[in-house]
Amino acid sequence: MRDNLPAPCTRPCRSSPRTASGIAAVLLAVLCGGCDSGPSSSTTEQQAALRGKALMSQYQCGSCHAIPGVADARGVSAVSLEGFARRSYIGGRLPNRPSTLEAWIIDPHAQIAAANMPALAVSPEQARDMAAYLRTLK
Ligand code: HEC
Incomplete structure (x- = not known):
């Protein structure tokens, strides 16, 4: 069922923050916020x-x-x-x-x-x- 999750939540949350630039890290945090309280829950x-x-x-x-x-x-x-x-x-x-x-x-x-x-x-x-x-x- 995890395949049905909305696209923005699946990959960015799993990718390593080590490779992310400052801006990407902020974006990542915003996207990951949706993983806990948004559509997936x-x-x-x-x-x-x-x-x-x-x-x-x-x-x-x-x-x-x-x-x-x-x-x-x-x-x-x-x-x-x-x-x-x-x-x-x-x-x-x-x-x-x-x-x-x-x-x-x-x-x-x-x-x-x-x-x-x-x-x-x-x-x-x-x-x-x-x-x-x-x-x-x-
Ligand atoms: C043998 C009859 C019986 C069965 C089977 C039964 N109940 Fe009940 N249930 C009652 C009675 C009677 C009440 C009212 C409170 C009391 O006096 O126990 C009640 C109350 C409730 C309430 C609270 C309702 C309210 O507005 O106060 C819930 C929720 C509930 N039951 C859920 C379930 C669920 C889920 C199941 C199945 C797992 C279930 N019941 C199976 C008899 C039953």
């Missing part, structure tokens, strides 16, 4: 979200939740996750931040003892991907 986030979407179908989160875009996710026994990215709280109590969301998906009861959502043996990597998808539900 949002591409990574999009790929994580795509994996997360498939994982939520695989783990059948949709047997309880309605989740827009996830196959067969039309459950009604738990709150719909439509617009989840706009919510301030998870389970009405935890601040909706990436780290708390991932911890919630891995083990809801460790976050809120009285939670009704079961732990579904989701790994930290999978929880990160699912959280990335949930952040797209605006």
Whole structure:
């Protein structure tokens, strides 16, 4: 997938600064800045979200939740996750931040003892991907 990165980011970031003149070094710094915060990191986030979407179908989160875009996710026994990215709280109590969301998906009861959502043996990597998808539900 790295082949799909936008052209300015791939080569200049890898070339040795030893051969660069002063001006080229400045240019290099500007171009490399885009490598960390620009298109490549949002591409990574999009790929994580795509994996997360498939994982939520695989783990059948949709047997309880309605989740827009996830196959067969039309459950009604738990709150719909439509617009989840706009919510301030998870389970009405935890601040909706990436780290708390991932911890919630891995083990809801460790976050809120009285939670009704079961732990579904989701790994930290999978929880990160699912959280990335949930952040797209605006
Ligand atoms: C057996 C039913 C069930 C399954 C399966 C389930 N959940 Fe839940 N989930 C709940 C319930 C119930 C809540 C409400 C909070 C509570 O009391 O636990 C909840 C809450 C949530 C919330 C917080 C929503 C909010 O607005 O507060 C998220 C996010 C969430 N679940 C994600 C998932 C993901 C991702 C999966 C799949 C890995 C999943 N859930 C599977 C029952 C379920």
